[in-house]
Amino acid sequence: MIAACLRDSSEAQPSQTALDDGEPLQPKFRGPAIHLVNLIPSSASLATASIPLVQAILSRANLPLETVALAVCILDSLDAKFARTWRLSCPLRNSFTTTTTTTATISKRHTLPPTPLVHDQQLHIDSVSPELIVLSALVIAAKFTEDPQQPTSFYCSSWGRSLWSAEQLNVTERCIMESLGYRILPLCDEDVLADAMVDMQLAARQHDWHHRQPSPPESVAAIIIPGVGDHDDGGEFVPSHTRSKTVATFRGLGMPRTEVSAPRPAGGNTTRQTKEVR
Incomplete structure (x- = not known):
């Protein structure tokens, strides 16, 4: 059901349908591509x-x-050490091109x-x-779920269009697996x-709407209204998998309405006046 919803929403999104060289892009992968890019460690x-x-x-x-x-x-699920390990370990050159x-x-x-x-002068x-990190995660996921009998060169040429060498892909896969402690099964939980x-x-x-919106959004986090409980479920953020670096989701588009008693007039009028706080 979730997969069907994802396909429908992706197809409805106006998005780029081809690369600069004319290669067609499947619209259903627009959302996944955005999310995967935003999950690349920024320090990598x-x-x-x-x-x-x-x-x-x-x-x-x-x-x-x-x-x-x-x-x-x-x-x-990558730990904080992954970026440094990968930067020190990944080969700097695409040996195929060289x-x-x-x-x-x-x-x-x-x-x-x-x-x-x-390319050879800029050995850095x-x-x-950095899309190599995404490619490596996809290869690991495919190997774990589908067990394809394909060599590393296949993924480099077929999926990566030879932008990276087999050695670069192998090293990146190893860095990812070391960061995860070689444990993939816990990530396969249905929820x-x-x-x-x-x-x-x-x-x-x-x-x-807003590229890389913070989670929670600053505009929402800065709103503090006296009389409204800080732990009210009406404004609570919905957690995703371990953490989400792409989207900020929360229940309710507005704050709950609360009746606030206005000060009583000096004339002794005890009529209660209320106003709505949104």
């Missing part, structure tokens, strides 16, 4: 992850939404020594596209996955 890379690129990866993989939800839970370019240069006769490419972890799917749905709805 200074580069900004691309929502259309992640949506393209999801469209190529065409995984069930339940499997994508597991990838959401995987990213959502090897191909070097071979083509050597095959030419009477040429000057090859000039280092800009921030030159590695946890259901919350993740709801968050993906809400991400598609709220992205255009």
Whole structure:
């Protein structure tokens, strides 16, 4: 039921339907792509992850939404040490691109020594596209739920369009698994996955309204009305899976109405006047 609701809402969202090179994007993966991008640890890379690129990866993989939800839970469960570990461990170069370019240069006769490419000159972890972390989470989720017999190179070429090397993908997978303590099964709880799917749905709805809205929103958190209990269920935020970095959901669009007695007039009129506080 949740999956059907997610599909319907995603298809109704106005969104980009193709990458710059004309590759088609499936609208149902718009919300999941937004949510996955926002779950990339902010300290992992200074580069900004691309929502259309992640949506393209999801469209190529065409995984069930339940499997994508597991990838959401995987990213959502990374500990604080993951970003530093990944930055220190991930290879800085796409060996596929470097090897191909070097071979083509050597095959030419009477040429000057090859000039280092800009890609090779910028040997820094921030030159590695952070969408690699999302790709790795999707691969782990697919391996756990579907057990496909595919080599790492398949995911790099088919899902990632050779933007990353097999070594980069393997190292990122290992960093994620170490961060999780090699425990995936607890993340497969039905309630946890259901919350993740709801968050993906809400991400598609709220992205255009307010990109990366804080949770809880500052405009709501700053409202304090005397006489209204701070622990009133009417304004309580609904928890999602462990934490949500994409959307802020709460019950009720307004504060509960409360009768407040106005000061009595000096003339002795005891008529009670009330006003509504919204």
